[in-house]
Amino acid sequence: MKVALFVPCFVDAFFPEVGIATLELLERFGIDVEYPLTQTCCGQPLANSGCQVEAAPVEALFVKNFADYPYIVTPSGSCTHHVRHYLDAIPQTDAVRHVRTHTFELVEFLHDILEVEAFPWAEFPHKVGLHNSCGTLRGLRHASMSELGEPFFSKPLALLGKVKGIEFVTPQRPDECCGFGGTFSLFEEPVSAKMGHDKVSDHKAAGADYIVSADSSCLMHQKGCAERLGLDLKFVHIAQILNGARA
Amino acid sequence: MKRIDHAEAASHFIAAKDNEAFHDKRLWDLRQKRDRIRDEIPEWQALRDLASVIKEHALSHLAGYLEQFETQAKLNGAQVHWALDAADHNHIVGEILAARGVKTLVKSKSMLTDECELRPHLERRGITVVETDLGERIQQLDDEPPSHIVVPAVHKLRGDVAEVFADTIGTDRKNDDPHYLSEQARLNLRPYFLDAEAGMTGANFIVAETGSVVVCTNEGNADLSANLPPLHIVSVGIEKVIPRLADLAVFIRMLSRSALGSPITQYTSHFRQPRPGSEMHIILVDNGRSERLGLADFWTSLKCIRCGACMNTCPVYRRSGGLSYGAIYSGPIGIILNPTQDLRKYSNLPYASTLNGSCTNVCPVKINIHEQIYKWRRVMSEHDQLPFAKKTAMKIASRLLSDPKAYRRTIAATDAALEYLPRFLLYTRFNAWGKQRENPATPDQTFYGWYLKHRSKPK
Amino acid sequence: MNARDTILDTVRRNQPAAVELPVVPMFDADLPALWPQFIAGLERMGGKFVEPAPSADLNALLATLFPQAAVICSATPEVSGNRPLSAVSEPKQLDDVDVGVLRAAFAVAETGSLFLSEIELGVNAIAYLSQHLICLLDPADVIGNLHHAYARPEFRSARYAVLMTGPSATADIEGVLIHGAQGVRSLTVVVAPRLPN
Known part of the structure; x- marks a missing residue:
C-alpha cells in the first residue's frame, strides 16, 4: 500500500519527531510511505481566517502534491478536518475531490483503514490524559462527544488501549477546547491563554503525567501554558506512543 | 462605528479573577445540568430533529x-x-x-x-x-x-x-x-x-x-x-x-x-x-430578519429559540463574559446574528471563537453555529473587514506557502523555526504567544531536513 | 407600502425553498407511571405535595398548613376562604392575599406542571399576587407529557393559560435558588378528588 505523508508546517518546524514517528509507524505496517518534498501547508490558517483568495493557491499546491496518491495520511486532526470539510477555495475538480476524500488523520487511518490489532513494540508506563482536539472530536468524529449523549466510542483510546503499561486519567472536562484555535491563540491571547491554563490544570488535577493528542498544535499551546504555570506535565503526540516511545 | 475589540474587553473580564471563575463554573454547571436532563429523554435527538425541521418549515x-x-x-x-x-x-x-x-x-x-x-x-x-x-x-x-x-x-x-x-x-x-x-x-x-x-x-x-x-x-x-x-x-x-x-x-x-x-x-x-x-x-x-432570511449561509440562524445553551457551553464565552461582545446578543449565537446589523462594528466577533463546534451540538434547533461563524469570516475577508496587519500577513503567508522553494528558503534563511514562527503567525500583537505561554523549543532540524538525510532516494 | 406589506413582501422574496412540516409524534409508548412522575416533577421544581386523609376537611388542613394566614382567597368551592373572589373588581386588590386556593384543570406528569386558565383562576393575578398558593388536584386529571397537554382543547379556548410548575423562582444572583422571586413563595399541591357533579 502506498501512502503519501503530509507533515503540516507546525510539525515540520517544531515537532519533527512527530513526523518521524508517523513515518516509522506506517513503515512498521509495511506501507510504502512517500513524503512529497514540495509540500507546504493545506491552507487551513488562511481559510480559517476567512481568506479564501489567499488560501486558493496554497490549496492548489496541496492538491497538486497529493492528487496522485491513493491515501494521504497526516498526524494532524485539524488539517484533515480542513482538507475534508473546508478545502473549497479552488474549483472542485476530480483531483480535488480525490484528495479531500482520501486524506486521513493518522488515528483514523490506523483504526478504520488498517484496522490495526496490536502495537507489540509499544509500551508507555505512565498516567496519560487524552486530549481530543476539537477537529478530531467534533470534526472527524474520533470519539463520542458529551454534547450529544451518544454511546461511548473513542478511536484514539481504542488504539492507546493496546499499548502496554499505559494508564488513563480523565479530567473534569474532557471535551473542553484547550483554546489554541489557530490564529485565535494570538488574536484572542487573553482568552486562549486562560483556556489553556484551565485545560492543563484540569489534566494535572486528574493526575496526568502526560497529555497525549493527535494534534501537535494543541500540544504546543498546552505545553507553553503548563511550562508558564510551572506544572510538571509532559506532552506527547499519539504517533510517538504508538511507535514505541517510552517517555 | 468602531470595531468591537473582543479580546481587549475579555482581558478585563479575565482580570476580575473571582468573577471569571464563578462565571465559568456557573455556566458549565448549567451545561452539565442540561446534559443530565437530556439523558432523561430518550427521544432527545428526535426532538432536536423535529424542532429544526419545524422551524425550517415555518421560516x-x-x-x-x-x-x-x-x-x-x-x-x-x-x-x-x-x-x-x-x-x-x-x-x-x-x-x-x-x-x-x-x-x-x-x-x-x-x-x-x-x-x-x-x-x-x-x-x-x-x-x-x-x-x-x-x-x-x-x-x-x-x-x-x-x-x-x-x-x-x-x-x-x-x-x-x-x-x-x-x-x-x-x-x-x-x-x-x-x-x-x-x-x-x-x-x-x-x-x-x-x-x-x-x-x-x-x-x-x-x-x-x-x-x-x-x-x-x-x-x-x-x-x-x-x-x-x-x-x-x-x-x-x-x-x-x-x-x-x-x-x-x-x-x-x-x-x-x-x-x-x-x-x-x-x-x-x-x-x-x-x-x-x-x-x-x-x-x-x-x-433585519426578513433580509437575513435571504442569506443562503445564514438564514437558519433565525431558528434560534434563545435558550442560551450555546453560550453556556462556549469555552470562549465562559471566559470572556457576555459584555465583551459589545452587542445585545453575545456568545456563539451573537457572533452569527450581530454582523447582519453592522458588518464593520462586529467584524472581529467571528474571530472570537476557536470553531470548536460544541455550540452546534448542544443547539436544540440544530443551527450549525460554528460553521456559520466560519462562513462569517469569509464574508469579513470578502468585505475587506480584516485588520490591515492581519490581511497583509495572510497575503505574505499565501505567497510563501504556495511557493515551495520560497517557503524552504525562508525557513533556511532564518535558520531557526522560532524565527519563522513570528513571520508566519505572530504578525500582529507581537509576541502575543509569549505573554502567558512559553515558546516551543526549536529543534535542530525540520522534518524536511531529517527526511532528506534519512529517507530521500536520490533522483 | 406600509410596514406590514413591506415586511411580508421582503419575507416572500427571501423565503428559502419549502421544507415540509413534520408530524409530531406523541412520544407516549413508554411513559412512566403518571402519578409518581408528576409528584417527582413537582418536587424537583420546588413544589410541595400533601395527600390528606380522604375524609379530611380542606379548610382545617389549610389552617394547619398556614396557621398565620390572615387573608385566604379561594377560587374553588372546596375551600371557602375569607376573601370572596367575586368581590374583587381590580386584580391589584389581591395584593394582601396570604394564601390563594385553586384547582388545576389538569396536570402534566412529564414536567410536574399544573394547567390553570381564567376559568380556574377567576382573577388571573391570584396565582401571582398571593404569597402562597394551594392547588387542588384530582390524580385522575394527570396526563402523560407535553404532547398530550398541547392536544387538550383548553389551549384553544382559554384566554389565558399557564402551565405552572412550582413557585416563583430565581437563581439570578450567583446561581443561588430562591423561591418567591416575584410571585408566590410556595406552591402546595393537595390531593383532592373532584366533587361529584
Whole structure:
C-alpha cells in the first residue's frame, strides 16, 4: 500500500519527531510511505481566517502534491478536518475531490483503514490524559462527544488501549477546547491563554503525567501554558506512543 | 462605528479573577445540568430533529404563517402592529402608551426590546420603564445591557449586586446575602406591578393556528406584567411564529432543558385573548430578519429559540463574559446574528471563537453555529473587514506557502523555526504567544531536513 | 407600502425553498407511571405535595398548613376562604392575599406542571399576587407529557393559560435558588378528588 505523508508546517518546524514517528509507524505496517518534498501547508490558517483568495493557491499546491496518491495520511486532526470539510477555495475538480476524500488523520487511518490489532513494540508506563482536539472530536468524529449523549466510542483510546503499561486519567472536562484555535491563540491571547491554563490544570488535577493528542498544535499551546504555570506535565503526540516511545 | 475589540474587553473580564471563575463554573454547571436532563429523554435527538425541521418549515412559509397569526390574533381581540425596524417599533410602543396616558410600564425580559433600545426611547418620553426579571433589573439599575440572554447578570457576584442595590434602591451595602437581595428586589418591584398602567412582555413563541403568545419565565414576572395592568403589549420578532400547538410541545420540551437543565420553566404562559376590559397589542418586528432570511449561509440562524445553551457551553464565552461582545446578543449565537446589523462594528466577533463546534451540538434547533461563524469570516475577508496587519500577513503567508522553494528558503534563511514562527503567525500583537505561554523549543532540524538525510532516494 | 406589506413582501422574496412540516409524534409508548412522575416533577421544581386523609376537611388542613394566614382567597368551592373572589373588581386588590386556593384543570406528569386558565383562576393575578398558593388536584386529571397537554382543547379556548410548575423562582444572583422571586413563595399541591357533579 502506498501512502503519501503530509507533515503540516507546525510539525515540520517544531515537532519533527512527530513526523518521524508517523513515518516509522506506517513503515512498521509495511506501507510504502512517500513524503512529497514540495509540500507546504493545506491552507487551513488562511481559510480559517476567512481568506479564501489567499488560501486558493496554497490549496492548489496541496492538491497538486497529493492528487496522485491513493491515501494521504497526516498526524494532524485539524488539517484533515480542513482538507475534508473546508478545502473549497479552488474549483472542485476530480483531483480535488480525490484528495479531500482520501486524506486521513493518522488515528483514523490506523483504526478504520488498517484496522490495526496490536502495537507489540509499544509500551508507555505512565498516567496519560487524552486530549481530543476539537477537529478530531467534533470534526472527524474520533470519539463520542458529551454534547450529544451518544454511546461511548473513542478511536484514539481504542488504539492507546493496546499499548502496554499505559494508564488513563480523565479530567473534569474532557471535551473542553484547550483554546489554541489557530490564529485565535494570538488574536484572542487573553482568552486562549486562560483556556489553556484551565485545560492543563484540569489534566494535572486528574493526575496526568502526560497529555497525549493527535494534534501537535494543541500540544504546543498546552505545553507553553503548563511550562508558564510551572506544572510538571509532559506532552506527547499519539504517533510517538504508538511507535514505541517510552517517555 | 468602531470595531468591537473582543479580546481587549475579555482581558478585563479575565482580570476580575473571582468573577471569571464563578462565571465559568456557573455556566458549565448549567451545561452539565442540561446534559443530565437530556439523558432523561430518550427521544432527545428526535426532538432536536423535529424542532429544526419545524422551524425550517415555518421560516420557509413565514409570510403565510405571519398572516395566519395576524388573522387569528385579531379574531381573538388583540391588536396587531408591524414594525420595520427598531425605530418603528419604539415609535409604535410610544404611541400606544401616550394615547393611554401611561406613566409607568412594567416589562418582563425581552431581548428584542433590548435590541431595539426601547428603554431609553421611552424614558426620553418621560415614561418610567421597570424591568421585572431580577437579572434584568440588576442590569437596568447598573445601567448595563444583559450579558447573557437567559441569566442577564451572571457575570456579577453577590457583592457586585449588593453594591448596585445599595446605590440604587437603598439596601444595606454590607449585606450581600442573595436571599436578602432578592427579597429587597421583590419588595421594590411589587408597587410597580400594582400601579403600572401598562405591562410589556416579549414572546418565546407565537402560534399561528391559535394566535397565542407564549412566554416562559421562572419568576412569574411576565404573568404579573400582563395580568395586572389593563394594557399588555407584546413585542415579538417575526421569526418566532410556529404553525401549531402540536409544534409548541416540541419547543417547550426543549427550551428550559437546554437553557437551565430544568424540565420546564416555572411558568409557561399562553396569552390568547385580552382579559375582559383590557387591551392586548402585539407588535411583529422585522428589524433585519426578513433580509437575513435571504442569506443562503445564514438564514437558519433565525431558528434560534434563545435558550442560551450555546453560550453556556462556549469555552470562549465562559471566559470572556457576555459584555465583551459589545452587542445585545453575545456568545456563539451573537457572533452569527450581530454582523447582519453592522458588518464593520462586529467584524472581529467571528474571530472570537476557536470553531470548536460544541455550540452546534448542544443547539436544540440544530443551527450549525460554528460553521456559520466560519462562513462569517469569509464574508469579513470578502468585505475587506480584516485588520490591515492581519490581511497583509495572510497575503505574505499565501505567497510563501504556495511557493515551495520560497517557503524552504525562508525557513533556511532564518535558520531557526522560532524565527519563522513570528513571520508566519505572530504578525500582529507581537509576541502575543509569549505573554502567558512559553515558546516551543526549536529543534535542530525540520522534518524536511531529517527526511532528506534519512529517507530521500536520490533522483 | 406600509410596514406590514413591506415586511411580508421582503419575507416572500427571501423565503428559502419549502421544507415540509413534520408530524409530531406523541412520544407516549413508554411513559412512566403518571402519578409518581408528576409528584417527582413537582418536587424537583420546588413544589410541595400533601395527600390528606380522604375524609379530611380542606379548610382545617389549610389552617394547619398556614396557621398565620390572615387573608385566604379561594377560587374553588372546596375551600371557602375569607376573601370572596367575586368581590374583587381590580386584580391589584389581591395584593394582601396570604394564601390563594385553586384547582388545576389538569396536570402534566412529564414536567410536574399544573394547567390553570381564567376559568380556574377567576382573577388571573391570584396565582401571582398571593404569597402562597394551594392547588387542588384530582390524580385522575394527570396526563402523560407535553404532547398530550398541547392536544387538550383548553389551549384553544382559554384566554389565558399557564402551565405552572412550582413557585416563583430565581437563581439570578450567583446561581443561588430562591423561591418567591416575584410571585408566590410556595406552591402546595393537595390531593383532592373532584366533587361529584
